[in-house]
Amino acid sequence: DxxxxxxxxxxxxxxGNDKSxxxxxxxxxxxxxxxxxxxxxxxxxxxxxxxxxLIINETVPNRFSPKSPDKAxxxxxxxxxxxxxxxxxxxxxxxxxxxTEAFFGQGTRLTVV
Amino acid sequence: AxxxxxxxxxxxxxxxALVLLRCNYSSSVPPYLFWYVQYPNQGLQLLLKYTSAATLxxxxxxxxxxxxxxxxxxxxxKPSAHMSDAAEYFCxxxxxxxxxxxxxxTELSVKP
Numbered sequence: 001d002x003x004x005x006x007x008x009x010x011x012x013x014x015x016g017n018d019k020s021x022x023x024x025x026x027x028x029x030x031x032x033x034x035x036x037x038x039x040x041x042x043x044x045x046x047x048x049x050x051x052x053x054l055i056i057n058e059t060v061p062n063r064f065s066p067k068s069p070d071k072a073x074x075x076x077x078x079x080x081x082x083x084x085x086x087x088x089x090x091x092x093x094x095x096x097x098x099x100t101e102a103f104f105g106q107g108t109r110l111t112v113v
Numbered sequence: 114a115x116x117x118x119x120x121x122x123x124x125x126x127x128x129x130a131l132v133l134l135r136c137n138y139s140s141s142v143p144p145y146l147f148w149y150v151q152y153p154n155q156g157l158q159l160l161l162k163y164t165s166a167a168t169l170x171x172x173x174x175x176x177x178x179x180x181x182x183x184x185x186x187x188x189x190x191k192p193s194a195h196m197s198d199a200a201e202y203f204c205x206x207x208x209x210x211x212x213x214x215x216x217x218x219t220e221l222s223v224k225p
Binding site: 004031033035040041042043044045048050055056090092094095096097098099100101102103104105106107 | 157
């Protein structure tokens with residue numbers, strides 16, 4: 001039973017399209033995150049939701065819009081996709097306490113052509 | 114601001130040799146530190162974490178790390194490398210709101 005699952009695993013799309021990535025966690029955590037991993041494998045936080053409330057928004061273009069319908073789900077919608085959006089996007093969840101580890105999904109590899 | 118620096122983007126060892134992956138942190142508050150491993154085309158898996166309980170932390174798969182405040186370091190070691198240890202390793206510090214601030218990553222190669 002997967003703890004953090006995200007779909008799809010691969011996404012290939014054309015510039016200008018709109019796409020969504022979905023994430024679900026069954027760990028009972030109160031906080032969910034989106035991280036972006038670039039082509040050099042560098043990982044950076046994009047967003048964080050705690051109990052459905054946005055608490056972190058790290059200077060991400062407003063073409064990216066996260067939505068959390070409930071504590072167990074966090075989706076990422078991307079409008080007007082650009083070549084530079086190509087990356088691996090990871091969903092993660094944890095309790096908001098700083099000493100607890102985050103659990104990661106398998107990642108969504110987005111390729112914009 | 115908190116940050117993490119991993120020295121060496123690529124480390125290569127022979128099977129059976131010592132693995133040493135270096136991580137230095139910067140933090141204005143007592144840090145919580147983590148090591149994660151990423152196998153190809155997979156997500157990140159926690160190896161171990163430091164939360165101030167003990168300076169020597171043991172993790173999964175025979176890995177351990179020692180927190181040294183005087184050196185602001187949290188290096189990852191394993192006495193004997195296996196082929197299956199080949200992966201990308203990330204050191205991270207916990208920031209506001211539970212977010213993780215990652216180092217640049219170190220790719221570990223293991224030669225037969």
